[in-house]
Amino acid sequence: MDAKRTSQMIQKLLKLPFRIVRKIYHLCMPSVRRICKPAKWHNFRSFEPISRVFGFDRGTPIDRIYQEDFLRTYATHIQGVVCEIAEDTYTKKFGHNITQSHILHYTADNKNATIVGDLTDFNTLPKEFLDCFICTVTLNFIYDYKKAIKGIYNMLLGGGAALVTVAGIVQVSRHDYDNWGDYWRFMEMGIKRDFEEVFGVGNVESVVYGNLLALMAEFQGIAAEELTYEEIMHKDLEYPIIIGIFAKKQK
Ligand SMILES: C[S@@+](CC[C@H](N)C(=O)[O-])C[C@H]1O[C@@H](n2cnc3c(N)ncnc32)[C@H](O)[C@@H]1O
Structure with missing residues (x-):
């Protein structure tokens, strides 16, 4: 021994x-x-982006800055029994007074998952169990995303909140496409209405992030470290990159 x-x-x-x-x-x-390989800001005349992995290989993807800003804005709701998709990064980073931290994963191969579940298959999901569900860029990858919104609603306790982000105008995510599918890109009007149909009008708030410069950079896979914070956070509603949805389930 x-x-x-x-x-x-x-x-x-x-x-x-x-x-x-x-x-x-x-x-x-x-x-x-x-x-x-610095970004060629004045010559984008190429079929090949600078990075094909959203800039992960050059630093922080720009959309992550938006997602974190959204979660920081609503961080008071990340408390109690919290569940996050695939990991617990944001629960740890923005949560407080966490009594239980869960990770929901679609496939059984995530050893950190406490729940193996399909948001569109209610039998695989715990019912009225969560104070907060963090669902970052996931609905884009679910064919029946409207059913998934109901799945999220069912998991929440009355008074609980869903913090959801979806991708607006961005390129295909190859990893997700190959593993579970990449089906949709959203506009604020559409996704907010989808949540209102389930959570009720007045219980849903939305935040839109993006602008032309940030979108060009996101398409190229230029990392957040290559732009200024002001450039990233400048808002132009005609170029949505990330849409954040805060939805509260009534008691
Ligand atoms: C881009 S990842 C997002 C999760 C990650 N926390 C993040 O912020 O990057 C997309 C996730 O969608 C999940 N997914 C795809 N279809 C699903 C479904 N029907 N139910 C639950 N999760 C699903 C995948 O397992 C994957 O973890």
């Missing part, structure tokens, strides 16, 4: 330098890519 433990420890120690190098590589590479 001891020999086995010693050998496991030696193996871990041997792997340590590789893990450190990998960590440093992932920390440095976005900046290296930005320096070696």
Whole structure:
């Protein structure tokens, strides 16, 4: 037993330098890519974007700045029993007085998931259980997204809130397309009305983020670090990139 433990420890120690190098590589590479391949702001005449992964490989995707701003705005509602799609990043970052933190995942291969569920299959979802459901950029990837809105409503306790973001005008997400499908892009008018039909008029608020410059950058996969905060946050409602929906279930 001891020999086995010693050998496991030696193996871990041997792997340590590789893990450190990998960590440093992932920390440095976005900046290296930005320096070696700077955005050509005056020449977008190319079929190939600067990044095909929303700028993840160059830093922070621009839409993440919007999603975080939206969640920060409504952070007082991220409390009690909270559930988030696929991870608990935002629950940890913006939540307070959390009594239970859940992760809902569509497929069974997410080892951190506490609920394996399909938002369109109510039998797989807990009923009237949550104070807050954080659903970031997920409805774009569900064919029957209107049914999914009902699934979200059913999971909430009376007085509970859904904090939802959806993508407006953005490119296809290859990863999602290949895994569960990429079906829709939304406008504020449409998605707000969809939520009002389920949660009731007066119980839904919406916030729109985006502008032409940010949209061009998002299309190119230019990272948030390559624009100023003011450039990212400038609002032009004709170029929606992210739409945030706050929906409250009446008691
Ligand atoms: C782009 S990820 C969004 C989640 C992540 N927290 C984020 O902010 O990036 C899209 C998610 O939609 C989920 N998804 C796709 N179809 C679903 C369905 N029918 N029910 C629940 N989740 C679904 C996928 O499992 C995936 O985790």
